[in-house]
Amino acid sequence: MFFALKGENFNGNTFAEKALKEGAKYCVVDEKEYAINKNYLLVSDVLKTLQQLATYHRKQLNIPIIALTGSNGKTTTKELINAVLSTQFKTVATQGNLNNHIGVPLTLLKLTKDTQIGIIEMGANHHKEIELLSNIALPDYGLITNFGKAHIEGFGSIEGVIKAKSELYDHLKEHNKLIFVNENDLTQVKQTEEYNNLNKFGTASTSDSVIELVSTQPFVTIRYKEKIIKSNLAGTYNFNNIAVAIAIGNYFKIDLNNIVSAIESYVPTNNRSQLIEKGSNTIIMDAYNANPTSMLAALENFKQLEKNYKILFLGDMFELGSTAEEEHQNIVNYLEKNNIGNTFLVGKNFYKTKVNITSILKFETFDDLKAELQLNQIKNKFILIKGSRGMALERILELL
Known part of the structure; x- marks a missing residue:
């Protein structure tokens, strides 16, 4: 099925006929003159239709969805979560960083009846974007990697960043869904302090998953349940990204040896650390x-x-x-x-x-x-x- 999306420099409607000739069964268009036979489905807005279809598909399958956003480390964290969960579940995760209003629906449409868990990365550079993506994906679980000085042009200030990213928290709270919280991140703790459906991780003994940083020379090494985990990720900041994956693995009852091997075998690509x-x-x-x-x-x-x-x-x-x-x-x-x-x-x-x-x-x-x-x-x-x-x-x- 071909969706005739529009961009600043193109109009997908003009490609609909070619798409049919090249094997598409149907073309979804939003300009009447292109809907010339029953293989063209005329809608008022192709993008909105794509998003609505993704939500419908997600509801039909009713698969647990984990959503994540944040200023830094989203893609690495998503890859680590996927590495851990895929040792015991059939997963579908956002490819690359296709994490926007088009990428999220496309990821949801990749879910099949065999998929056991979906992992959806959400990016944003303006207010209300995470709210939109949450309403499309309807996540059951969620986390925010961190709140940093990113996309200040669109968010206005660091307070604007916190408010915008926390739209994911707002959605999860409204539907009483589970939030994974990094107890070492005081902003995350503050944003979720009056909410009870939490799974906490970090270095504190009160955490559901207690994770300790051992070394960063030259890669991050972690201790978890007396196991030493040696990653291939450089930078102290990757400790939190790995900790999220361990916490989620622990919550979904992934065998400890599988958690260790998944993290140790993950090698970053795409110029990330x-x-x-x-x-x-x-x-x-x-x-x-x-x-x-x-x-x-x-x-x-x-x-x-x-x-x-x-x-x-x-x-x-x-x-x-x-x-x-x-x-x-x-x-x-x-x-x-x-x-x-x-x-x-x-x-x-x-x-x-x-x-x-x-x-x-x-x-x-x-x-x-x-x-x-x-x-x-x-x-x-x-x-x-x-x-x-x-x-x-x-x-x-x-x-x-």
């Missing part, structure tokens, strides 16, 4: 995305790693609106105070910052950085690469 060896250099590639919260977390983690000869490549953070100048300067101030290693800043926002130490170099464009790296080869270094998706800093790998 990957450890890469390239020539004589060792690289933490964390260039999938960035905001002030995740950037500071990455820097703090990199600072603590016991390595010599560190180099940092940091790219602009996008969607910060009027706070962009201040937030980029905050990162520079942190770097000046901590002096982790020689730093290359790239992007228009970083280029505008005031820098007072010679170990920080600024480049307005990627091409400017490229010219520098072609003149000065980097060897035998421990490197962090971090920036927003639009900066595409993974291109640096080709220059090392």
